[in-house]
Every structure is written in C-alpha cells, then in structure tokens.
Amino acid sequence: MRRRRLRLGEVAALATLLVLLAISLLPFAIMLLLSLKSNADIFTSFWGLPNPPRWDHYRDAATALWRYLLNTFIITAVVVPAVIVLASMAGYALARLEFRGRGLAFGLILGLLMVPGVLTLIPAFALVQSLGLLNTRWALILPYVAGGQVLGVILCRTFIASLPDELFESMRLDGADEFRVYRHLALPLSLPTIATVAIMTSLGIYNDYIWPLVTISDAALQTFTVGVTRFSGEFNLDYGPTLAGYVLGSVPLILLFAVGMRSFVQGVTSGALRA
Amino acid sequence: MKRRAPWHLVAVMLLPTLALLAVFSYTPATIGLMRAFTRWETGEDPVWVGAANFAAMWHDEFLRIGIGNQILLLAASVVKVLTMPLLVAELLVSLRSPRWQHILRTAFILPMVVPGMVSMLLWAFIYDGSIGLLNQLLEAVGLEHLTRAWLGEYRTALLAIIGIGFPWCGGLALLIYLAGLTSISTDVYDSCALDGATGWRRVLHVDLPLLRPQVRLVITLTIIGALQDFGSILVLTAGGPGLATHVPALHMYFQAFRFGHMGYAAAIGFALFIVIFGLAALNQAAGRKGDAR
C-alpha cells in the first residue's frame, strides 16, 4: 500500500516536471518549426508543418550572420586560452607559493566580485576610448581577459589549494622547480576546473550585449549577440530567415555544452562558487 | 611544508593577472567612483561638482519612475527564483530513477544553452501583437478576447517583462538547489522517514532549513543580476511605452551613450553599486542571523 502511494507520488512528480518542461521548451520548438516556413505559410497555417520546408532560409541567415559569428569565435579563441593560462598560473601562485602579500593579492582579486558592471561600464568605456581601442577587437579582448580571470583565479586557487600537500612535496623532492610542478602536476589535475572556467568565460563572451554594443561601431567587427539584434532588419519583414538565424546562432553554444556540460554543472554546483 | 618562493617566480605567475586587473578593473572602478562627482560630458574633461549629480538624480522624474519599476521587477525576480526552480529541484530529487533524473535535469538546463539574446528576441516574438506565440495560443484555445500587444500597452508591459522566461524553472538557481539537495546526506532523510516526516512535511522542516546557504546565494545573485540587467529591456521595449518599463540601469545607459552625460551616468552607476552592495550585505547578514538561530 505504502509502496503504491509512493509510486503514485512519483508519477505525479514526473508528470508535473514534464508539463513544466514542455512549457519551457515550447518557444524553442516553435522557433525551429517557423524557421522553415515562408511568411505566407506562417500567416495561413501557424501551427502546421512547413510546406514545403524552406531550407534556403538557413543559407540566407548564414550569409547574413557568419561574420558576426566569426567575430565572436575569434574573440573567444583569443580570450579563453589567455584566461586559462593567467588564471591557472595565478591560482597556483596563490595556492602553493609562499610570499609576502599573498593574502592581500587574493583579497584584491576576491574583492572584485563585489564590483558590479554598472559601476565600471562608463569609466571602462572612457578608458578604452582613451587608449584608442574603440572599434577594435582589443576593446573586447583585453577587458574580457581581465574580467574573466577573476572567477578563474578564485576557482583555480580554491581547487589547487584543496589538493593534498604530499603530491607537491614529493615532486619538489624529486628536484622539480615550481614551474614544472605547475605545468606537470597542478595543471593536469585542475583540468576539470579549467574546463569550467573555459565554459563560463565563453558563455560570458557569447551573451554579452552592452559592452560590444557601445565599444564596437563597425558592423564588420561586431559580435553575434549585437549582430543578431540587427540582422533581422536585413530580412525586413521575413520571419523564417530571422528565426533560422536564431537557430544557427544557438548551435555553437549547444556544441560547447554538449562537450562541457558535465564540468559546467560541476563548476556551478561546487562549493567553489560560494567562495 | 611550503617554502618562501623566489620573487621572480611570483612575479611571472601573478603579475600579468594583477596588471590586467589593475588596468581594466581597478582603474575603471576607481574612476567610476570619482567621476560620479564630476560634470563630465562626452569629449570634455570632467569638472568636480561635488554631489550635484546626486542632487540631480533626486529631481529626475524619469529616474524616479524607473526606480518604481525596478522595485517591482526585483521583487518579482526574487519570488521567481525562490519558487519554481526549488519546486523543480525537489521534484527531480524525488524521482527514484537516476536515468530520468539525469535526462530531465539536462532538459531543464537546455534553455540556458540558448544564447541570452536569442531567448530575448524569441520572447519579443512570443509577445508580438500580430502573430505572437502567446496570442496564437490564446486564439487556439478560444480566448481571442485576451490577445493583445503585450509589450505595447501601459498596463501589461511591465508584467510582460516579468513573465519572460515563464515558467522560470531552469537556470543557475535550479543547479544550485540541486547541488544543495543532493549534498543533504541520506542519513538525514533516513531519520526523517523514521520520524514520519515525508513529502511536503520533510521539504518544509528539513530541506528548506538545510538549503539556507543556497537560498542566500540565489537571492544575492538575483539582486546583482536584476539591478544590472537592462540589455533585455533595451532590446524589448527600450523602457517604453512611455516609461512603463524604464529602469535605473537603462537610464544610466541612455545618459552615457545616447546623451553623452558621462558624469551623471557614473553617478547613477555609483548609486546602483551602493544599492546592490547594501542589499547583498543585508541578505547575507539576515541569512547568517537565521543560520545562528
């Protein structure tokens, strides 16, 4: 009797979850559906299947969007490795090296978690402007590297500090210098953390709207997130290609998550975030 | 035992990081704090004006209306993250089958994988007054009289902004709650079961108190996010119609990047920083006090 009631509860839970899930995912399903339909098809049968499916919308959308996607890709490809290298080195130094001012250095980095973007947006813009970097890729790359490190350093430090001391001591006893210890011990062991940092940094770059909006005025250098708000204007009044563009723009992130979902979830849910 | 490390090593490993942060994080933050007290128009040099910008904020009726909207949005955001993701997390852990648990968890996170701007633009389409998805749904179930341009009317625009992301299940909050729930040891649950505390009773009396740190974190993140995010409003309504969806951060953006009043915008940014910091600290303190009890 008790077993059955429990199972009933579980079925109810499952049903509730599936309903909520359906509502959550409906917009995305409709996006896929409508992206293959012509205006006329959408106007006359909104819920119907595409008849015929207009795959050319994807070609049109790709033509209009590829440059924006490429720009985002270039930025990400420069920023993420830089963040990883800098954050893991700094994290190692803060976790494993003894030096004066270590606490202060870590405090300075930790304190940046308290500084919100609204405070720095305007002066950062003025800074980039005075450095003559407006409307160049550097206007995105340098602040992204700097900003991406904060969480990166904290995660790396926390993780490397949590590794057992004996590992490091034995390697040092074998005569390895600190840099070798970092390269051949700390770095390989922190790969899951590094993956988390890489994914979160990529996600941040991909989703950032305001910074590229204000620093990049040249459409040829613009990133996907800003570009996608404008490219629909290029199709004037066609829904299909616009929605196809949304789908295309989602592919890179979906691929990224397909590869790194596990470490992302771990990174988010690990206590490190609460540091 | 750690030895004192040679300086050059520390420098090589740490200085690039600190240098970048000094230039691109600390400098702007410091400048931001100082320039809030200047009259500083685009292309001109800042002039110290004391608290004049803050006095101007006091008399800025656009900003005042924006603050009203912001309070509503923030309150709604907090309610949203404290209910639906928690419900989903509880339901997920109540599933016996780890396979289902895993599949559903992944599915609920899926919307996070869609670029934020794409989601926003999709919501613009959902609320569209001509063939928007919401109106199509209402028509399909015979509720034509409810259809409207959701973002276009004074009375519904702010509600529509709050409705974005419905049913607000997924996201970071869900992951954090899940992590919290799975870390509650099975011993606790076993003793609950012995005490007869199951189902909602257990959720209320065991899970929630134990999830206190997660709740605190989620609220902090929500405060930080809700007060700063104006990108979606900029794209969806630009604060309109009229000032129906205007918020302080958007006001700051307009002042700086459309009107060129950098000093005034820096002051708004400063004020937002104080408010965010204050609310987050309050939340942490309240949470700690609760923990101690």
Place this chain on the structure above:
Amino acid sequence: MQTAHHEPAPGPLSDAATGCCPAPTRRALLAGAASMAAAVIAEPARAAPTRRRVMVATVSANYREGLEAVAREYERLHPGVDVVIQIMPATGYETWLRTQISSGGDRAPDLFNANYAWGMYERGLMVNLSPHIQRTNPYTGKPWIETLSRQFIEKFKVGGDVSFIPLDFIEIGFYYNARLFRKHGCRPPRTWEEMLEQAQRLRAAGVLPFAIPGNADSYWSGAVGWMARFLSDAYTRHYVPLVLSRPGDWDYDARRNAGFRLNLADPYNDANVVTNGERLLAAVRDRAIRADDGRFAELYTRLKEFSRHWQRGFHGASTQTAYTLFLTQRAAVLLETSSALGQIMRDMDDLPERARFEWGVFPVPRMVRSAFRIPPFRGVGGPGTSLGVVRKDREQERWAIDFLMFLTRPASARSLVDHAVRHRRPLVGPMLVPGAPLPERVRALFAPFEGRGFERLSFRGLMDDQQSVWEWTVWAQRYMEDQVPLRTFLARYQRLMLDAVPRVVALQGLDMDPRTRDRKVA
C-alpha cells in the same frame, strides 16, 4: 552623441532641420543586400594595361542584374572599357570602402553608394559633380541635370557642392487592402478628414483600419516619427521665412534666397532656399518657435485622434508586427515606405489563392478642416541608391562620370527596374530619372509616392539631439496612452526643446552669430 544603432544624419544643419532618412533606406536596401551578401565577386583578372576599367561598388542588390545589363551595353559602346559591378554586403561596406579608397590605387572603386558612407566628400575623397551636371549628357543629348532630380540634388548638397547622383528615392505612403475597402464602401481618401471618416466606418464593421508600428524606434526613424515630421512640416511651414539665411549670413545665397515668398500652395516653393541653423536655434531659444502654442496643440490633438484607429498596443509594434497585421488582412491600411512594395508583391505571390487580396497605395491626404491654413503634406523620404565618384586621376574620373551619365539616361533606368521586377528583387522606391519609360504597373505603384516635395522644417524633439528625441518620445507616448493630458505634454515638449538648444549649440560649436561659419568639422 549618436549611438551605434542610430544612423548618422545626412546633410548639414542649415539645409535640413531634422533631415534624417537613411534609416528606412538602409533597411530597405539591406533586404536585398542580405540575400546577395555572399556574392562578393572575386577580384577580376587584371586588365591589360591598355584597357580601362570602371568599377562600381554598390550595396544595391536589387539592381544587380540591371546594373550588369547596363554595364554590358556600355562596354559594347566602348570596346576598350570594362565595367565591373561589385555588389557588396552592407555589413562592413563602409569600412571596406574607406580602406580601399584611402589605400588608393586601381583596387578602389570608381563609383560607390555615397549614402552609405557620409563624410567622404568633406574629406576630399570624392569628385565635386556640380560643374558636370551642367554639361551635356552625350547619351541623351541634353544637359545632364535634365535627366536628374533637381530637388534631390539640391536637398543633399554638401556645402553647396553636388557629391552624389541619386538613382531612386524612398518615400512613405499608405498601403491599403482594396478588397476590404470595396467591401466596406471605402476608397483612397482625398482628405485627411475623409480618411478618418472611412476609418470610423471600417471600425464600425469590425475591421481594424490602420496597422502602425509605434515602438521607440518608430518614433525616431519609423512610422510615428514620419507622421510627426510631415505634420509638423505642414503646421510650421510659416516659420521658413523666419529661419532663412539673410544677407550678411555666412551661408546666404542671393540666387536662392533673394525674392523668396512663402507660397503654401506650392510644395516646392521653399525647396531651394538656404535656411540657417543658428537662426532656427535662436528662434526656438527666443520662443518665436514654440511647442506649446495652438498649432502644436492642434497637430497633436489630430495625431491622437488618428491613433484611435490604429491597432491596440501599437506602442509595442515593430514594422514586422504592423506588416503582418496588414498581410493577414487584420488591418486595412499600413503606413510603410516604398521599399515594402517588393516584399508585398513577393509575399502576395506566395500566399495561397484564398489568402491573396488586391492592394494599392495612396499618399498622405491633406487636411482641410483646421483652425490654420494647412498646406498639403510633403514627403519625408531620402535617397536610395546614390552614386558618388571617387577622386583619382582626371582620365579615370572622366570615365567614371561618363558611365554614370550612361546609367542615368532614361533607358538605363528602365533596364534597372525591368531586371529588378523580373528577378523578384525589392524595389526601393520611385526612380529619380525624369522621363524614364517604366512599365505601367511599376509606374502606377510608384505614383502615390511622388510629386509631393520634401519637408524643410520639422520637429520631433529638436533637430537630431538624441536627448530631446528620447524625451519627446517618452512624453508623446504617455500622451498617446492617456497617461498625461495634452497640456502637460506640450508644456514638457516646450521645455525639452528649450533645454536642447544649448546642447546643440555646444555640440556643433556654434557662436549663435549667423554671420560667421563656426561649425565644428566632424
């Protein structure tokens, strides 16, 4: 400060009070450019040294086939010349152009879309076409200017010089559903009042009369902004003499201004006069032009009266929303630019038989009932495809201009339109080649957009001062939504105009003395 997503305004302050039209133009052209964006033609093989090459780099994908046809025809006349048509994606066009032109050499185009790269003439990178338009066009046997639009060329002069030749222009009009009109006994209205009466009739029959996009963008560069502009152009035309350059002013031109008499009956009456920006600002500052007088009160009363016939929640509507309402026959009339012509034709063809409908275009009808004398409304449009000549050596410039002359003869214009229609390309708007023998259908569709003249003084905010435009948008939207009464709105409008004056003065570095030229060089 202009933000990234606002188009820079063309034309100097003294020539146009608000003058900002490239936004719809660009959107329209992009529609075609996007589909062609991939088709960046590969660099052609290097021509033999004896051959002359004229390169046209344009974003006007709608004329792709037409330009190619005209180019081939030209090459047949001049066997030693190759004409290369390069259709560029609008994304990055300006950057590409700047690098090509500043690096010099024969890789740079000879002719390009000047309305996509403002400011090139001021930098001395383009040929002054003023002397050339007086010459005889060898392909027509008449002075070149006679097959060009004098109106437009005047309107977009830079410091008195002609920097580009517009081939077509973009203008707004009311697209109407002829089936719904017939069914409910309506016709293209002759007066504003008739338009509203008919709207009332449609509404009584349960038909939504007008689909109007009314979001913030629309107040700046879309439907509501256009309405504010053509309405204020009519309601404030009597201010033109007040802001005219006078003898002694730096920009005074006796040939254009001496003997000017305002004639409300003639829409082109003030087209060629020079107005002075400092006089306009001074008039606003001294409250000679004010937003809280009876004229503005009537203007905004009638705009709001009109808005009762728009769809509910129009403040949330984008151009796409409004277009969809019209095409799904939920609204009888749509306010759009001429560039929607091609899209409507195409979508109508795609629709199944039962969903298709007859449609037409009528121009904005004039107001007859008013406390004031309201002249007929004028256009708020701008240039579409506009070609300028890049400065190179004399001989190269000569060939570029020669091809431009060939391109602007009536038969070439016909060829451009024919090819565009045949290849289902969007049409931007009416051709600016007088006497071009266009197909009957196209001519009929273009007609309602033409012959109205163009705005001179218009107000939505003050000039293009972004803060005043935003504040005006906020208050106007609140007024339209019944959040504030007319009186409050107008008082705010007046105040925001006054507030804007010193900002504009500072931004443009003016000394408010009309005798001196003191604009900051951009």
